[in-house]
Amino acid sequence: MIPQKRSFLYQPDMLNSIIYWSWVVALFFIGLTFWLEVTHFQWITLMFFIAFAFFTWCGIFFRKISINDQNIVVSTILNPQGSQININEISNVKSSKRKISFVFNNKKHEYLLPSNSIIEILSLIK
Structure with a gap:
């Protein structure tokens, strides 16, 4: 009892963790690429960073x-x-x-x- x-x-x-976290980190790098390509911060960059933060939070605290x-x-x-x-x-x-x-x-x-x-x-x- x-x-x-x-x-x-x-x-x-291990395999599922590597796949999931690779996609989450890819969101961060896509947002970073948009930010550096246009040389100033735009709303699409903000959306990628918010998506990165959300999926990171979900990946840690929902499991x-x-x-x-x-x-x-x-x-x-x-x-x-x-x-x-x-x-x-x-x-x-x-x-x-x-x-x-x-x-x-x-x-x-x-x-x-x-x-x-x-x-x-x-x-x-x-």
């Missing part, structure tokens, strides 16, 4: 793993309410210094987290 709800920020597996009672709720950018994973149905839990992976419903889930979050999640799962 977990006494309180715990939340952890995560990033998806959460919440553990409460006997469920793990994994929230993503496209599904902020998250998908429910029952702790008892998790199998094949593996962890390394920055990554945790497990199998749920014959699907492998991999997440990149800080090392102290991995230690805490492992203690709550087992």
Whole structure:
């Protein structure tokens, strides 16, 4: 029994993280290119910088793993309410210094987290 709800920020597996953050950084460089091409700040440059800031914020704060009672709720950018994973149905839990992976419903889930979050999640799962 977990006494309180715990939340952890995560990033998806390495390949998906690289793809997502490459597109986000591309928005910044497109805005910077527009700004330097026309030699003064325009509204299109502002829109690219706002889009960069928005997608950076979404990429960091919408990805959460919440553990409460006997469920793990994994929230993503496209599904902020998250998908429910029952702790008892998790199998094949593996962890390394920055990554945790497990199998749920014959699907492998991999997440990149800080090392102290991995230690805490492992203690709550087992």
